Amino acid sequence: MEKKYTISIYTENSVGLLNRVSTIFQRRHINIISITSSASEIENVSRFVIVVNLTEVAVKKIVGQIEKQIEVIKAFYHTDEETIFQESALYKVASKSLFEERHIQNIIKNSHANIVTVNTEFFVIEKTGFRHETEQLYNDLAPYGLLQFVRSGRISVTKSPMNIKALLTELNDKNQTDE
Amino acid sequence: MPFYDELYKFQDKLQHVLTRHEQGATHAAQGYARVSGKVGVCVATSGPGATNLITGIADAMIDSTPMVCITGQVPSHLLGSDAFQETDIIGISTPVTKWNYQITDVSELPEVMAKAFYIARSGRPGPVLIDITKDAQFASFDFEYTPCKSVRSYKPVPKINTDAIEEANALISKAKKPLIVWGQGVILGKAEAEFKAFVEKSNIPAAWTILGVSAIATDHPLNVGMVGMHGNYGPNKLTNECDLLIAIGMRFDDRVTGDLSDYAKQAKIIHLEIDPAEVNKNVAVDVAVLGDVKETLPLLTKEVIAKPYSDWIAEFKRHDEIEFEKVIKDDLHPTKEGLTMGEVLKEINRASNDDAVIVSDVGQHQMIACRYARFSNSKSNITSGGLGTMGFALPAALGAKMGAPEREVVAIIGDGGFQMTIQELGTIFQTQAAVKVVVLNNEFLGMVRQWQQLFFDKRYASTEMTNPDFVKIAEGYSIDAKRVSKREDLGAAVDEMIASDKPYFLEVCVEKEANVFPMIPSGASVSDIRLS
Numbered sequence: 001m002e003k004k005y006t007i008s009i010y011t012e013n014s015v016g017l018l019n020r021v022s023t024i025f026q027r028r029h030i031n032i033i034s035i036t037s038s039a040s041e042i043e044n045v046s047r048f049v050i051v052v053n054l055t056e057v058a059v060k061k062i063v064g065q066i067e068k069q070i071e072v073i074k075a076f077y078h079t080d081e082e083t084i085f086q087e088s089a090l091y092k093v094a095s096k097s098l099f100e101e102r103h104i105q106n107i108i109k110n111s112h113a114n115i116v117t118v119n120t121e122f123f124v125i126e127k128t129g130f131r132h133e134t135e136q137l138y139n140d141l142a143p144y145g146l147l148q149f150v151r152s153g154r155i156s157v158t159k160s161p162m163n164i165k166a167l168l169t170e171l172n173d174k175n176q177t178d179e
Numbered sequence: 180m181p182f183y184d185e186l187y188k189f190q191d192k193l194q195h196v197l198t199r200h201e202q203g204a205t206h207a208a209q210g211y212a213r214v215s216g217k218v219g220v221c222v223a224t225s226g227p228g229a230t231n232l233i234t235g236i237a238d239a240m241i242d243s244t245p246m247v248c249i250t251g252q253v254p255s256h257l258l259g260s261d262a263f264q265e266t267d268i269i270g271i272s273t274p275v276t277k278w279n280y281q282i283t284d285v286s287e288l289p290e291v292m293a294k295a296f297y298i299a300r301s302g303r304p305g306p307v308l309i310d311i312t313k314d315a316q317f318a319s320f321d322f323e324y325t326p327c328k329s330v331r332s333y334k335p336v337p338k339i340n341t342d343a344i345e346e347a348n349a350l351i352s353k354a355k356k357p358l359i360v361w362g363q364g365v366i367l368g369k370a371e372a373e374f375k376a377f378v379e380k381s382n383i384p385a386a387w388t389i390l391g392v393s394a395i396a397t398d399h400p401l402n403v404g405m406v407g408m409h410g411n412y413g414p415n416k417l418t419n420e421c422d423l424l425i426a427i428g429m430r431f432d433d434r435v436t437g438d439l440s441d442y443a444k445q446a447k448i449i450h451l452e453i454d455p456a457e458v459n460k461n462v463a464v465d466v467a468v469l470g471d472v473k474e475t476l477p478l479l480t481k482e483v484i485a486k487p488y489s490d491w492i493a494e495f496k497r498h499d500e501i502e503f504e505k506v507i508k509d510d511l512h513p514t515k516e517g518l519t520m521g522e523v524l525k526e527i528n529r530a531s532n533d534d535a536v537i538v539s540d541v542g543q544h545q546m547i548a549c550r551y552a553r554f555s556n557s558k559s560n561i562t563s564g565g566l567g568t569m570g571f572a573l574p575a576a577l578g579a580k581m582g583a584p585e586r587e588v589v590a591i592i593g594d595g596g597f598q599m600t601i602q603e604l605g606t607i608f609q610t611q612a613a614v615k616v617v618v619l620n621n622e623f624l625g626m627v628r629q630w631q632q633l634f635f636d637k638r639y640a641s642t643e644m645t646n647p648d649f650v651k652i653a654e655g656y657s658i659d660a661k662r663v664s665k666r667e668d669l670g671a672a673v674d675e676m677i678a679s680d681k682p683y684f685l686e687v688c689v690e691k692e693a694n695v696f697p698m699i700p701s702g703a704s705v706s707d708i709r710l711s
Contacts, residue, residue, distance in 0.1 A: 011332070012331070012332050015281070016269055016270075016273065016279070016281075019270060019273050020273050023273055023274045027274060060459075061456070061459075061460060064455060064456035064458075064460075065456050067455070067456070068454065068455075068456045070277065070278045070298055070330060070332065070333045071278075071332050071333075072332060073331075073332045168331070171331050171332070172331065174329070
């Protein structure tokens with residue numbers, strides 16, 4: 001049965017690695033729901049967070065293929081229950097509606113969204129949360145005219161430890177004894 | 180240009196072979212690597228030179244061949260400008276390389292090159308591509324060479340799990356009808372001696388994949404032949420009767436397994452494998468013994484207790500007799516007029532004392548070569564297994580001869596594949612590498628024709644070949660050449676070819692519409708193997 005899985009990948013920070021990782025999905029005709037890449041808790045180590053709908057058998061094989069890449073330190077897959085995850089969304093709305101439509105102020109207040117910037121032409125609202133929360137705010141604001149809307153990919157941390165620092169120490173030690 | 184200008188100064192230290200096409204360079208590097216166990220190297224210019232490497236790189240990737248490809252690139256300030264002969268070779272080669280890297284700063288060169296060779300040959304080997312921008316080629320700096328012994332994020336060989344060894348030993352001790360299927364992992368791991376020790380101490384019959392053959396001698400009493408689509412009758416049929424399948428350094432390719440839903444379902448399966456991503460990829464296994472087979476096999480050998488398995492081994496003999504009567508007899512000892520591919524292989528075996536390096540292309544002749552070539556030494560069967568690249572054999576044979584000049588290297592090629600890299604006759608002529616080239620000419624793309632005959636009511640759509648005079652072409656390159664079409668001339672012609680210490684071309688006109696059997700039809704089960 002297909003299910004939503006979050007794949008977390010710790011990698012060296014190098015040019016072309018995103019392509020190397022994404023091509024593993026492309027080759028198997030798998031659509032990536034979201035992908036983010038950023039710094040991790042370790043200096044010069046990047047972290048990818050990729051969300052896909054797959055069976056567990058398939059996601060295991062994908063993680064195996066990802067781990068095989070030279071510059072990948074470690075890859076994991078988790079279910080939603082095993083992670084803490086959020087997405088961020090930005091909503092750009094014409095400023096006149098903020099003053100003309102009183103209701104819009106209630107929407108912002110009730111959704112616990114933040115106003116990032118306001119000027120005479122437009123204002124920008126930021127909302128971080130679960131998908132259904134950012135979607136709810138989208139649906140609430142849409143009738144007033146959204147000039148722009150954008151949502152980030154999922155970012156997530158796992159409930160259980162990943163022990164990457166320990167793994168890196170072990171790898172560094174091993175390399176020193178090899179030399 | 181700057182790269183080649185430097186090579187000019189090192190001609191006495193570094194032998195450069197100018198192939199006629201970059202694809203030929205990759206296959207030659209593969210042939211060199213496969214016969215020697217060392218890393219093959221090829222060089223190409225940017226743009227079309229680089230893209231012409233891709234087929235060979237993909238071939239090396241799927242067949243785990245250690246290779247380093249070096250490509251030129253436009254100057255770094257022109258990257259992405261659609262400059263003359265610019266192509267994104269890093270992007271293009273990513274899915275078919277074990278690793279690739281673009282050097283834009285000359286100071287990276289020593290470290291990256293050392294890393295490239297380390298990655299190409301360690302763990303499960305594979306191709307690496309290094310792209311060097313022109314400005315980095317022109318730049319100079321003082322460097323110190325430090326060999327690469329490890330890469331932090333790269334684990335070439337997984338740790339051995341002693342529990343898995345124990346579980347494997349327990350399964351082996353319980354088995355009544357065990358079967359070993361070994362692949363190229365034994366050869367790549369340089370574990371031929373360890374493998375032979377395991378087979379001999381355990382007394383378990385062992386079958387091979389086409390890339391695994393030659394790891395032990397063809398005439399070894401426990402060598403029960405080839406598995407897969409055109410493999411032997413016994414090991415295929417008995418895959419579905421064994422109670423334990425011990426897979427060693429192989430990857431359960433679809434040409435080996437046939438229909439996965441009816442593959443060894445009755446058996447427990449042990450998989451000895453260096454690449455964790457191969458475990459449970461195609462076939463779910465009971466015990467995965469991760470690690471280098473050179474290290475894991477002795478751990479099994481130590482505990483194994485030999486059993487006679489008399490009835491079980493007799494089953495293989497019984498199947499061999501059936502296959503001999505129905506297939507092999509007519510292939511090797513034909514009574515009909517037309518020459519068979521099989522009898523050509525038989526003559527080559529005889530003339531080379533079962534000890535030639537056989538480099539085959541792709542198609543019917545490849546299956547015949549793998550079925551009937553006899554081997555006494557390892558690293559002797561070189562063929563394009565996974566990718567099935569027609570045009571592989573001629574340049575690969577040239578590379579093999581350079582990697583093992585003391586050995587007899589015989590290329591077995593069909594008339595179709597020969598014309599895909601025929602220009603490398605020029606390289607053979609220029610280098611005078613004493614490669615023996617045998618073209619088995621049936622004037623068809625024979626394997627496709629066979630399928631058309633069997634599964635498409637003999638509609639031979641675009642498989643018939645109108646061929647040039649191959650002997651004349653070879654003679655045009657001043658290569659000794661002969662054509663044979665009669666049985667009585669075959670033996671002498673093969674003798675003359677093997678006796679020659681120069682390159683030699685032999686065309687054998689074989690039966691046009693002969694088929695390769697046994698055969699597991701595409702998508703069928705190994706137990707549905709057909710003898711006719």
